[in-house]
Amino acid sequence: MSVEILMPSLDPSMHNGRIVKWLITAGDPVNIGDPVVEIETDKAVFEVEAEVAGVLGEIRVAEGEYADVNSVIGIIREDGSDVIPSKETPAPAQPAGERKKVAPVPSPAGHRVFASPLARRLAALEGIELSGLSGSGPKGRIVKIDVERASSSKSAPATVTPLKKEGPLGDESGFLPAYESIPHTAMRLSIARRLVESSREIPHYYLTLDCEMDALMDLRVQVNDGESVKISANDFFIRAAAIALREVPAANAAWTENAILRFSRADISVAVSVEGGLITPVVRDAGGKGLALISAEARQLAEKARAGKLHPEEYKGGTFTISNLGMFGIKHFTSIINPPQGAILSIGAVEERPIVKEGQIRPATMMTVTLAVDHRCIDGATGAEFLAAFRRLIEKPVRILL
Amino acid sequence: MCNAKDRENGMAEVDFDVVIVGAGPGGYVGAIRAAQLGLKTAVVEAGQLGGVCLNWGCIPTKALLRSAEVYRQFLRAGDYGLTAADAGFDLSKMVERSRNVARKLSGGVAHLLKKNGIALFEGRGTLLGGGKLKVETSSRETIFLSAKHIILATGSRPLVLPGIEPDGQRIWTSREALVPEAIPESLLVIGSGAIGIEFASFYNAFGSKVTVIEALGRIMPREDEEIAHLARKEMEKQGIRFLAGARVTVLQSDGNEVSATIEKDGKKEELRTARAIVAAGVTPNVENLGLEAAGVRLDGRGFIQTDEYGRTSAEGVYAVGDVSGDPCLAHKASHEAILCVEKIAGLEAHPLGKHRVPRCTYGHPQVAGIGLTESQAEEAGYRIRVGRFSARGNGKATALGESGGLVKTIFDERTGELLGAHLVGAEVTELIQGFAIAGTLETTEAELMRTVFPHPTLSEMMHESVLEAYGRAIHI
Numbered sequence: 001m002s003v004e005i006l007m008p009s010l011d012p013s014m015h016n017g018r019i020v021k022w023l024i025t026a027g028d029p030v031n032i033g034d035p036v037v038e039i040e041t042d043k044a045v046f047e048v049e050a051e052v053a054g055v056l057g058e059i060r061v062a063e064g065e066y067a068d069v070n071s072v073i074g075i076i077r078e079d080g081s082d083v084i085p086s087k088e089t090p091a092p093a094q095p096a097g098e099r100k101k102v103a104p105v106p107s108p109a110g111h112r113v114f115a116s117p118l119a120r121r122l123a124a125l126e127g128i129e130l131s132g133l134s135g136s137g138p139k140g141r142i143v144k145i146d147v148e149r150a151s152s153s154k155s156a157p158a159t160v161t162p163l164k165k166e167g168p169l170g171d172e173s174g175f176l177p178a179y180e181s182i183p184h185t186a187m188r189l190s191i192a193r194r195l196v197e198s199s200r201e202i203p204h205y206y207l208t209l210d211c212e213m214d215a216l217m218d219l220r221v222q223v224n225d226g227e228s229v230k231i232s233a234n235d236f237f238i239r240a241a242a243i244a245l246r247e248v249p250a251a252n253a254a255w256t257e258n259a260i261l262r263f264s265r266a267d268i269s270v271a272v273s274v275e276g277g278l279i280t281p282v283v284r285d286a287g288g289k290g291l292a293l294i295s296a297e298a299r300q301l302a303e304k305a306r307a308g309k310l311h312p313e314e315y316k317g318g319t320f321t322i323s324n325l326g327m328f329g330i331k332h333f334t335s336i337i338n339p340p341q342g343a344i345l346s347i348g349a350v351e352e353r354p355i356v357k358e359g360q361i362r363p364a365t366m367m368t369v370t371l372a373v374d375h376r377c378i379d380g381a382t383g384a385e386f387l388a389a390f391r392r393l394i395e396k397p398v399r400i401l402l
Numbered sequence: 403m404c405n406a407k408d409r410e411n412g413m414a415e416v417d418f419d420v421v422i423v424g425a426g427p428g429g430y431v432g433a434i435r436a437a438q439l440g441l442k443t444a445v446v447e448a449g450q451l452g453g454v455c456l457n458w459g460c461i462p463t464k465a466l467l468r469s470a471e472v473y474r475q476f477l478r479a480g481d482y483g484l485t486a487a488d489a490g491f492d493l494s495k496m497v498e499r500s501r502n503v504a505r506k507l508s509g510g511v512a513h514l515l516k517k518n519g520i521a522l523f524e525g526r527g528t529l530l531g532g533g534k535l536k537v538e539t540s541s542r543e544t545i546f547l548s549a550k551h552i553i554l555a556t557g558s559r560p561l562v563l564p565g566i567e568p569d570g571q572r573i574w575t576s577r578e579a580l581v582p583e584a585i586p587e588s589l590l591v592i593g594s595g596a597i598g599i600e601f602a603s604f605y606n607a608f609g610s611k612v613t614v615i616e617a618l619g620r621i622m623p624r625e626d627e628e629i630a631h632l633a634r635k636e637m638e639k640q641g642i643r644f645l646a647g648a649r650v651t652v653l654q655s656d657g658n659e660v661s662a663t664i665e666k667d668g669k670k671e672e673l674r675t676a677r678a679i680v681a682a683g684v685t686p687n688v689e690n691l692g693l694e695a696a697g698v699r700l701d702g703r704g705f706i707q708t709d710e711y712g713r714t715s716a717e718g719v720y721a722v723g724d725v726s727g728d729p730c731l732a733h734k735a736s737h738e739a740i741l742c743v744e745k746i747a748g749l750e751a752h753p754l755g756k757h758r759v760p761r762c763t764y765g766h767p768q769v770a771g772i773g774l775t776e777s778q779a780e781e782a783g784y785r786i787r788v789g790r791f792s793a794r795g796n797g798k799a800t801a802l803g804e805s806g807g808l809v810k811t812i813f814d815e816r817t818g819e820l821l822g823a824h825l826v827g828a829e830v831t832e833l834i835q836g837f838a839i840a841g842t843l844e845t846t847e848a849e850l851m852r853t854v855f856p857h858p859t860l861s862e863m864m865h866e867s868v869l870e871a872y873g874r875a876i877h878i
Contacts (some may be wrong), residue, residue, distance in 0.1 A: 116843060116844030116845075117843075117844060117845050117846045117848065117849050118817060118818070118819050118844035118845065118846050119844060121817050121818055121846050122817055125816065125817065137752070138750075138752065143844055144819070144844055
């Protein structure tokens with residue numbers, strides 16, 4: 001009896017994954033739960049475990065290659081007798097980056113999703129893809145609560161437009177200097193796809209404001225005085241954004257095909273740059289959490305992000321994003337909305353500037369923030385109201401502590 | 403594992419993986435599961451194996467109620483074309499049978515513990531903290547046990563209300579009511595939960611004039627209103643009197659009678675009966691367990707506070723069954739014990755949802771329910787579909803001569819989720835499990851409609867009730 005190892009689906013938007021490394025070679029024995037192969041998706045690297053015991057019979061997709069979700073990437077033979085112990089890699093390894101389509105081999109049983117009838121009904125009502133959920137029922141069966149959880153963190157059904165194949169840019173000219181060709185990682189492709197989609201489809205508009213930072217910087221010094229773990233300015237911004245979204249709930253919204261979703265809670269995605277790209281882990285319910293907790297969570301999420309160890313539930317489903325380039329001295333910038341969210345806040349550097357107040361020029365600590373907004377779901381006045389609320393909090397930061 | 407040889411030598415070991423205090427349906431079931439999982443397990447029990455359920459509750463009452471049921475059939479033999487002219491009863495024989503049934507099953511528990519290599523310490527257990535337990539045996543020996551995991555499954559006992567104190571002579575708890583010497587000419591039952599209703603049915607069957615008092619606004623307050631109402635009407639036909647929204651303020655044993663002062667709607671009524679049964683609920687057995695020393699906290703109602711896996715506020719101490727809170731039912735205790743033990747063993751455990759615990763009352767008629775009642779579903783904000791099917795439309799019920807009954811199903815209109823099912827009538831306590839399985843598997847109305855129910859059975863009423871919720875019942 002042989003059992004196929006299928007490319008798993010980690011979330012509904014995943015349509016393929018790349019084999020990073022086979023952890024065992026053909027002919028090696030495996031037990032249930034043994035890690036067999038390392039897979040990279042656009043979000044994370046994870047290990048696939050053997051679901052049966054036996055012998056790794058065959059490697060169908062070589063390291064570096066891509067395979068579609070649910071296609072066969074290898075074979076485990078439960079009874080090791082009929083194994084041809086071929087120690088050589090069966091398929092010639094394709095150079096990473098050259099996407100070779102691996103034809104899905106239909107498995108005899110098909111890829112079956114185990115879900116309760118009620119979970120199936122709910123998923124259909126909510127437009128949730130069951131194959132993307134992990135089940136909490138017996139043997140991983142998807143039950144009602146799993147769909148409800150996904151539904152409450154879901155903002156919109158993920159629609160993925162494949163990136164159009166475009167000709168290489170001008171390299172026929174022959175006038176380019178020598179270059180190194182860096183193959184696309186899964187993450188790179190995902191970033192490209194999502195941002196092209198966002199910038200093409202979403203009618204962005206931008207709002208910019210300056211905030212006086214003296215009070216917040218003083219407060220931060222007081223808060224951190226004598227503490228070994230410091231709360232960063234960004235932690236204040238996460239909480240301030242969440243409170244401002246609570247005050248202006250119309251700004252905590254997302255556009256979907258059938259309706260505008262207005263969220264009951266502010267889950268703040270925080271852009272974290274990682275090697276080869278960026279990812280946006282989510283601080284859930286930042287309005288309902290204290291600064292210390294937000295700070296601890298944000299730090300932990302950023303560490304996991306950099307280590308490539310985020311779980312899907314840690315980066316999916318935010319309602320609003322914050323991107324901060326202040327540490328590079330950037331004064332002002334705009335961001336592309338992280339779909340399907342409705343807005344993203346770009347935070348610039350905190351710096352001393354001369355300002356005019358009551359006819360006097362005086363020095364002040366300032367910060368410029370820019371909100372990029374999806375006009376389909378958040379109109380200009382609403383965006384402005386949110387940004388003004390955010391500034392009020394930053395300038396009267398004691399309210400952030402409340 | 404504490405093997406049989408050790409026990410024969412009287413050299414029980416004192417170090418265990420799991421020690422369970424109490425051998426009721428929580429304790430002994432948890433112990434067997436622990437032993438199955440290879441954990442070295444001991445049980446500490448001060449009373450009888452099987453606990454209240456098996457010795458003084460569920461099981462012996464079912465034995466008595468069986469006598470009542472057969473007797474009722476005798477009395478209506480004519481309905482079936484039979485003659486049973488000399489129908490009569492011998493109470494002492496009924497009680498003896500009931501005690502034998504309990505004894506037999508308690509012996510069965512002893513056998514199961516032995517077979518699974520579980521050490522049994524007969525005595526009272528007290529937590530000492532730090533994974534230590536002191537056991538004082540009936541022969542005044544003291545044994546010290548230590549275990550990484552100690553599970554408290556000490557159960558509950560009848561609640562004693564101020565002014566309504568059982569005396570064991572004329573004012574009974576369920577325990578005295580199980581071993582009567584005579585059928586009292588009249589009987590006051592305080593409380594209309596499962597225990598009160600079952601005793602009311604039993605004594606009524608043998609000629610007691612029974613009055614049931616319920617402090618809440620309606621009888622069987624945990625059950626669906628419509629079902630409880632039908633049950634009440636049926637029992638009233640049999641001659642049981644009900645007073646809901648009434649309180650007994652004074653209850654006194656007075657000569658060979660009991661006198662009760664009952665307050666209802668501001669008016670007082672004096673009632674004199676031969677006997678009274680106090681069945682106003684249960685209270686957890688939390689005393690003298692060393693809870694404070696071990697750092698085990700109680701909740702606001704005096705039950706041991708636990709999480710969904712039975713873990714208490716003290717590391718390594720767990721509580722399951724009645725002692726950890728409502729619903730105080732044997733099957734809930736067993737289920738909690740198993741999931742607590744499986745969690746301890748590191749298995750994937752699935753917390754128990756209270757809406758998945760069925761309730762059964764074995765009066766005449768029987769009542770069973772699971773999940774939300776109609777009014778609870780409405781209060782929870784569901785838009786509901788309700789199906790009803792009466793036993794009058796069921797062939798088997800008619801053939802049995804049991805056409806008083808109703809199966810009621812409640813669905814969430816949006817998702818088709820079975821929110822609740824409530825039944826009254828013959829054998830409904832055996833039917834309810836079908837809806838329990840449906841609930842656990844999360845079926846919708848569609849799978850229930852698609853299921854083939856055998857004909858002719860009472861279970862066809864379940865199918866018809868589901869169909870009726872969607873306007874598709876056949877036999878209406």
